Amino acid sequence: MSPPFLSLSNVNARHPGAESDVLRDLSLSVGQGEVVGVLGSSGSGKTSLLRVIAGLLPVISGAVVLNGVDITTVATHQRGIGLMFQEHALFPHLDVADNVAFGLRMNHVAKVDRSARVAEVLDLVGLGGFGSRDVSSLSGGERQRVALARTLAPSPRLILLDEPMGSLDRVLRDRLLPELAELIDQLGLTALYVTHDRTEAFELADRIAVMDRGSVIQIATPADLDAAPASDHVAALLGHR
Amino acid sequence: MKRFLLIGAVLLGLLASACGSSGSTTLYKEVIPPVLVDGVLPRFDEPVTLKVMTHDSFAVAQSTLDEFEAATNVKVELLPSGDAVAMTNAAILTAGNPVADVIFGFDENLLGSVLENKLLTPYLPQRLDDVESAFLIEETGSATPIDHADVCVNFDRAAFEKSGAAIPTDFDGLASPSVKNGFVVEDPSTSTPGLAFMLATIARFGGGDDTSANAKWLDYWKSLKANGVSVVDSWETAYYGSFSGGSGKGNRPLVVSYASSPPAEVEDISLPVDQSPTGVIAATCYSQTEFAGILRGSTNQRAAAAFIEFMLGSSFQTDLPGMMYVYPVVKGTPLPETFAKYTAPVATPLTMPYRVVSANRDRWISQWSALFR
């Protein structure tokens, strides 16, 4: 079996000033090209997990290893990981093209190549020609796609998605979810997908990790999870009666 | 429409000032008749409010003013108006339609402007006979001398004791290397004591007619400059900021201040001392007299005249040293203990005729400024 692409070993993390750890002795392995869904109720530490991997939350103990390299203490901007927030966090003072190009600029990609790549990625997410649009004029679905384009443009090795469908309505979600799944598949991306919605997790993920109070309490394929939830809590999360 | 509202406000201002009053220019030729009856202040049947325009350093005991009110039925309302120069200029600006009835606190340096601008209605106080002749001016009755102060260089006793250097006794001593970087003066263009000191140097060294940059008094200032004299904007900055003696927080032992500063330093010290922590270099003293007058256009002339007489009376004159740290002009007025003990009245202070000062002051200040700016 090939070594995991991403692995967290016994990671403890705490928000500064908080009284208790938000991640407790958490261990997780993700294979290359795998999509792992992270399911859990609020406060379970799902977002903190992503922040630790991205380097936005410091680790107290434990290690984060990406593709064989220990990145536990590496600065955020040097990790080469993509992160997409629920609120999309588009830069309001830049237009769509500049938003998408940001990561490329930071990696010193030449301007010519940047424009080409931006156009390519916008086409990929179905927003061809939107480059000069003002972000404030976009609809919810369009913003989500720009955020995705921005995350994908620098070709990150790993992408982290924090409830990316959270601010969209059901109709839009139902339309965009399969598109997202196809895109991830097409690009062969390794992804961690945080959600509280069972349907999204089941549709996208190869495996689902269930989190509760800062640890992974069960990780299995969707089918295995459904068949044998490890506890009543997991069952409740899965929507079992 | 919206823009017009703003333009309207501006137009309102312009219109109003175009039509506005510019002050009456009638010349009052009358002289106010004497008001004392057998040497006693008159009493008015109806209560009168008398407005007295003063500089910010004016102080008199409230009980003294109450005494005046009890005797005459005239209530005094004080209007502090900035320093002496600003006050005088405010009066000039409102000549003929004055803000107050009486103006007090302009010295000889301002007397010229006051008389030129015909600010005052003449009044010859009956009590003028009590005033020392040294303080009387030619145009008796135009303005009345009330008090005098001497602007002198003060020194810090303790600093000189410690350093062992000799305390300078005259102007030349101030430019000697033993007190290098130890002297602070005020800018004559912004400070009254500063101006007085500059005039003192002109009186002492001469060359006031010399319009060149090599006038004798300017040479003296060059020697002061070479000796590291510090020039600051005001008395407060000089005394509290740069002077090291007494209540000063600085580190220069020589400052241009008043002859009455040493007794002021002693006032609040609870333990009795033989000497004030500061002293005065008598040879550098320059005399300044302060005057009062009745503003032309006042509608309370008799009450104003009564107040002028009162200011020359013994209660007010006795009050002066303790309240305003100035000396009385009336002969024989007793001085408070601290004055008697901690300072001696300067026998022959320097002085210059006010007309000469009036005519040349601006030029002298320019010459001085050219050296220091």
Place this chain on the structure above:
Amino acid sequence: MVSSVPLSRARRNDAQRHRRFRWRSITALPPLVFLGVFFVWPVVAILLRGLRPNGIWNLAVFGEVLADPTMQRVMWFTLWEAVASTVLCVLVALPGAAMFARFRFKGKGFLWSALLVPFVLPTVVVAVSMLGIIGDGGVTGVNLSGTVWAILIAHVFFNYAVVVRTVGATWSTIDPRLEESARVLGAPSWRVFVDITWPLIRSSVAAASSIVFLFSFTSFGIVLILGGIRHRTLEVEIYDQTAKFLHLDIAAVLAVLQLVIVVAILVWFGRSQRRRAVIFEQRSASEIEHPPETRAQRGFIIANLVFMSLLFGVPLLVLVVRSFSTPDGWGFGFYRALTDTRGGSTSFVPPIDAIGNSLLFATMATVIAVVLGLCAAWTIAGGGAASSDSPLGRWTDTALMIPLGTSAVTVGFGFLIVFDEPPLNLRSSLWLIPIAHAIVALPFVVRLLVPALRSIDPRLREAASTLGASPSRVWWTVDVPIVGRPLAAAAGFAFAVSLGEFGATAFLVRPDRPTMPIAIYRALGRPGEYNFGQAMAMSTLLMVLTVIVILAIDRFRPAGVSEF
């Protein structure tokens, strides 16, 4: 046949807008009339006295003054020290703003409020304290008195709070996820600032800079006391030409020049502020601030706090320490001496009287400033977000700031010549003082109220109207409650400004009702340990009173958004 068509919704909206517009034109009147009578009229009168003596225009004096090398030096110096002060203040205060925006730490609330104290202290007090540190014989041994550096440092001292509170407030509402996204996309910290943070705070930096520039440009007490004789600004020169030499013609030229430059700067800043303003979704500050996470962040906070203690703590501490250091040892001697009547001198200001007068005038000034400010703010922003940029609003905003850029002595002397006849025979009236204070406080009141009014969702008003409320009722039931908190904050600020106001009223002919700053100035006007000590004691009292008022204001402020 055409049947009658019911009034379309668009036309109904138009009617409503038209009604609101009429109201807003009416509310524009009180502040404009107030300024017209108590500012424009006196200033124009005194300027005319200088430029048109005896009814004949003397405009040649413009040429004379502009050609005079001394005057040119003064003008140039004023301009560049104002620019230097602004740049220095912004550079030095940005880290402070960052600290307040991002982090939570012990004493943060108190410090945020306390920073405003220097802004409202009388200049004479601050200048004397600074002399105690960087003056001739100051504790540091470094003598900067008479140098430009002393002036710049003092300007930073006064205006630090303006930048920190204005920029900090905006910065604290920026979603940290924007910066996090940038970091994840590969931006090192400095790039995050340059590419993401700066574009978003740029317009509030412009707003703060315009105020700092204004105050530095018209600085008087500081330049006079700390700048020595070699450095004079326009303001100092105008004072001398007016009050000392009565050269009203020269003074008028300089005053006009100062006005022109001030208006030009205000308009330029205003325009650049609007052009660069980026509307972004704002988060509440409490969501964003967090305790420091890394050593570097802790270090950053400590460095800022150390800097602030040096800049503010030391001079103010010097003040407080001196107020307790009596010739008989440490104690309340000077405070007790405040009540010593000095033989019943008329110049003695019983501290109760001084405090009472200060509070009385501050209350009167606050009422005037708040009532007029509310009218002006309504004119500028009463239409809610939709009205963001009406020309009337812009002009009113600029117009209100102009008095801050005009020399106080010009206004003061103007008062003397215009208010000399009934019914406006106000020359020695008590009312002059609160009126002068209100003129100074007004622009700040407006700047605090405008964002609040602008943020009122017009749908709330529409809902009220449809439920049957008349325009005035809508105002009472929708606008007033929402604007209540910022209104309280604005009132508090006007109060604090009035407490510390010295320049505008020190040089007027005035009735003998001294306020605390004037009492302090008087105490400093005569020698003696006790005089100096009492000045320090009274200053400390003023400081404490100000801190209390400001702390109270800040409780009423809505968290986060507001222009300074």
